[in-house]
Amino acid sequence: MNNAVDYTLQGEIAVLKAQNPPVNALGYDVRIGLIAGIERAESDGARAVLIYGDGQTYFAGADIREFGQPMREPALPEVCYRIEASPLLVVSSLHGTALGGGFEVALSTHYRVAVPSAKVGMPEVQLGILPGAGGTQRMPRLTGTQAALDLITTGRHVGAAEAHKLGLIDKIADGTPLENGLAFAQELLEQGAPRRVTSELPASEALDFDAIYETTLKKGRGQVSPAVAVRAVQASVELPFSEGMKRENELFMELMATDQRQGLIHAFFSERAVSKLPELKGVAPRDVTAMGVIGGGTMGAGIATSALLAGLDVTLIEMNANAAEAARGRIEGNLGGALKRGKISADKYEAMTTKALVLSTDYAALGDVDLVVEAVFEEMSVKKEVFAKLDAACKPGAVLATNTSYLDVNEIAASTSRPGDVIGMHFFSPAHVMKLLEVVVADKTAPEVVATAFALGKKMGKVSVRAGVCDGFIGNRILRHYRTVADHMILDGASPYQIDKALTDFGFAMGPYAVADLAGLDIGWAMRKRLASTRDPRERVTKYIDKICEAGHFGQKTGMGYYDYSGGKRGGVPNADVMELITAERAELGITAQDFNDADIVRRYMAAMVNEAARVVGEGIARRPLDVDMTLVFGYGFPRYHGGPLKWADLQGLPDLLADIRSYSESDPYFWQPAPLLEQLVAEGRTFDDLNK
Numbered sequence: 001m002n003n004a005v006d007y008t009l010q011g012e013i014a015v016l017k018a019q020n021p022p023v024n025a026l027g028y029d030v031r032i033g034l035i036a037g038i039e040r041a042e043s044d045g046a047r048a049v050l051i052y053g054d055g056q057t058y059f060a061g062a063d064i065r066e067f068g069q070p071m072r073e074p075a076l077p078e079v080c081y082r083i084e085a086s087p088l089l090v091v092s093s094l095h096g097t098a099l100g101g102g103f104e105v106a107l108s109t110h111y112r113v114a115v116p117s118a119k120v121g122m123p124e125v126q127l128g129i130l131p132g133a134g135g136t137q138r139m140p141r142l143t144g145t146q147a148a149l150d151l152i153t154t155g156r157h158v159g160a161a162e163a164h165k166l167g168l169i170d171k172i173a174d175g176t177p178l179e180n181g182l183a184f185a186q187e188l189l190e191q192g193a194p195r196r197v198t199s200e201l202p203a204s205e206a207l208d209f210d211a212i213y214e215t216t217l218k219k220g221r222g223q224v225s226p227a228v229a230v231r232a233v234q235a236s237v238e239l240p241f242s243e244g245m246k247r248e249n250e251l252f253m254e255l256m257a258t259d260q261r262q263g264l265i266h267a268f269f270s271e272r273a274v275s276k277l278p279e280l281k282g283v284a285p286r287d288v289t290a291m292g293v294i295g296g297g298t299m300g301a302g303i304a305t306s307a308l309l310a311g312l313d314v315t316l317i318e319m320n321a322n323a324a325e326a327a328r329g330r331i332e333g334n335l336g337g338a339l340k341r342g343k344i345s346a347d348k349y350e351a352m353t354t355k356a357l358v359l360s361t362d363y364a365a366l367g368d369v370d371l372v373v374e375a376v377f378e379e380m381s382v383k384k385e386v387f388a389k390l391d392a393a394c395k396p397g398a399v400l401a402t403n404t405s406y407l408d409v410n411e412i413a414a415s416t417s418r419p420g421d422v423i424g425m426h427f428f429s430p431a432h433v434m435k436l437l438e439v440v441v442a443d444k445t446a447p448e449v450v451a452t453a454f455a456l457g458k459k460m461g462k463v464s465v466r467a468g469v470c471d472g473f474i475g476n477r478i479l480r481h482y483r484t485v486a487d488h489m490i491l492d493g494a495s496p497y498q499i500d501k502a503l504t505d506f507g508f509a510m511g512p513y514a515v516a517d518l519a520g521l522d523i524g525w526a527m528r529k530r531l532a533s534t535r536d537p538r539e540r541v542t543k544y545i546d547k548i549c550e551a552g553h554f555g556q557k558t559g560m561g562y563y564d565y566s567g568g569k570r571g572g573v574p575n576a577d578v579m580e581l582i583t584a585e586r587a588e589l590g591i592t593a594q595d596f597n598d599a600d601i602v603r604r605y606m607a608a609m610v611n612e613a614a615r616v617v618g619e620g621i622a623r624r625p626l627d628v629d630m631t632l633v634f635g636y637g638f639p640r641y642h643g644g645p646l647k648w649a650d651l652q653g654l655p656d657l658l659a660d661i662r663s664y665s666e667s668d669p670y671f672w673q674p675a676p677l678l679e680q681l682v683a684e685g686r687t688f689d690d691l692n693k
């Protein structure tokens with residue numbers, strides 16, 4: 001025995017209590033402890049064994065930190081075999097989250113009892129792997145093939161009631177896991193219940209696995225683990241159990257060796273690491289229960305919706321009664337969507353739209369709010385005017401946040417009498433849906449104000465990333481750079497449609513030109529005009545799209561942009577005028593179009609993204625590479641299974657990427673200057689990930 005699994009004999013029942021906080025992950029010591037516990041129970045003359053977890057949960061899975069390192073025996077499948085083969089009656093008592101390898105242990109025990117709040121599932125595909133300890137072989141034998149495919153290919157967690165209905169747990173009981181487990185084991189002993197061995201149950205029904213594989217692959221948008229998991233479930237139907245286990249193991253090892261597994265596990269840990277800032281250790285956030293929002297356009301209404309959904313009271317300020325009514329309409333529309341999807345009850349909807357929400361045209365209504373987020377027009381003079389009013393109206397200690405996406409937060413802060421209370425909280429539209437929140441820390445922002453923004457982000461269910469002040473902060477600054485290289489490729493011979501396709505094949509939810517149409521081409525047009533006077537003459541800019549804008553075409557909202565939406569086809573079809581204008585512009589500039597293949601497009605686009613990201617980290621705008629990775633994943637549709645641009649870069653190899661950047665710089669040395677941090681890492685033989693540690 002060891003400390004990770006505590007053994008006691010309680011009457012005829014041997015009790016194995018896992019104690020590996022915080023989530024009882026099945027690391028080496030736990031695996032050893034489980035086998036030792038079963039052996040001891042058998043030699044102690046027990047009639048039954050109870051397995052449960054100490055603390056907040058049953059086993060939440062294999063220890064993900066062990067992945068990628070040599071496996072120390074016994075591996076989990078062996079532990080599961082040993083448990084299942086025990087001549088004693090083995091019972092699991094579940095609470096918290098019994099996930100992945102944890103649930104596979106439960107399925108290898110002979111019976112399962114759970115508290116009503118317990119959740120179970122096989123989320124492995126979300127980590128780029130598949131259940132590798134018999135889950136794909138045992139689960140279908142209990143639930144049938146269809147239900148097992150659903151749970152295994154989506155990785156979704158199911159509550160105790162659904163799991164009971166599916167045949168995954170035998171009983172739901174109130175009580176502590178120990179009480180429940182002992183009572184259930186005792187009951188089974190008294191009934192003389194036989195050991196029920198999942199692996200000996202008949203195989204489940206056959207389905208058209210080839211068709212399911214293809215559909216799952218397509219749905220994965222490049223992520224392979226869900227589709228590969230289909231083949232493992234297929235093996236459970238077509239092969240005897242022991243052969244099925246071999247097939248599961250082969251497929252598991254195949255996935256374990258992929259970059260996608262590395263990318264997804266990097267994303268898992270990074271998502272949790274972003275909000276852990278050393279400077280905030282021990283810093284208490286200020287209480288926020290009432291929030292103000294200035295401006296009720298799409299962004300302001302989205303922020304207000306998100307705050308209401310997080311249980312806050314919201315006072316929204318608009319310029320006049322009509323605008324306030326329109327803002328109310330937007331918020332009610334957003335909350336109505338949440339009601340329709342079953343995310344909130346009708347009572348909650350009622351309370352949120354009446355008691356919790358106040359609309360006003362008078363800043364005096366903000367006297368009691370704890371934090372206010374301004375989401376007005378992106379213009380410094382307008383922002384300063386708003387902050388002067390906030391300075392006058394808000395109580396001392398209120399946090400004053402701006403939702404600006406590129407303006408100087410230091411300048412905004414300096415325009416108030418309380419710069420320590422001023423911070424950037426940059427939400428992404430639609431703010432009640434998008435998970436990213438950039439917390440922009442200005443020079444004088446007080447640490448507890450930073451802690452407050454992070455605490456509020458958590459309450460709202462956001463992934464909050466700390467950013468420093470610069471034009472565009474982390475995300476939009478990097479975005480501008482890689483969008484520019486896409487424009488360069490168009491001048492040099494690629495088409496917007498080819499670029500969109502290459503990048504959606506890479507895994508982006510949408511290509512940059514489809515995104516531009518969705519966001520509105522007028523935004524980029526205004527930005528180009530804003531930057532025109534200060535633009536370096538060496539910068540290459542495209543003019544053709546201005547002509548599309550001048551003709552009144554702003555993308556989806558006007559029915560025409562890069563794509564023509566008039567035919568009603570989802571996503572539109574290429575707008576023929578665009579290619580004509582591009583060809584004319586190339587001719588005017590004397591450019592002979594070159595051929596780009598999809599790999600060239602992805603390489604240049606990603607090289608630009610990584611290079612600017614390296615500058616953002618090098619300058620301290622992002623503290624760590626993982627902060628950039630999570631910004632792009634949660635705010636910009638970057639495929640999670642690549643881990644983020646800097647994880648992707650590590651996996652590609654930094655020396656090759658730097659060599660490519662140097663070769664691109666031969667024809668455009670102004671744009672393609674290698675980032676000093678990238679050069680440094682290559683010179684030192686290090687990776688971006690080394691900077692995360």
Ligand code: CAA
Pocket residue numbers: 022023025060061062063064065076097099100101102104123124127130131132133135269272273
């Ligand atoms: N291995 C190692 N560490 C883990 C872990 C795991 N399986 N699951 C969670 N942790 C760590 C987290 O990284 C976090 O660590 P820090 O405090 O240092 O950041 C800590 O445990 C607490 O986790 P959360 O902050 O996520 O806590 P939560 O209460 O919000 O959520 C949870 C708990 C639902 C269990 C969530 O952590 C989770 O989903 N974990 C992953 C579950 C999973 O994917 N299991 C399958 C693993 S793969 C497998 O089992 C393969 C196989 O078939 C053999």
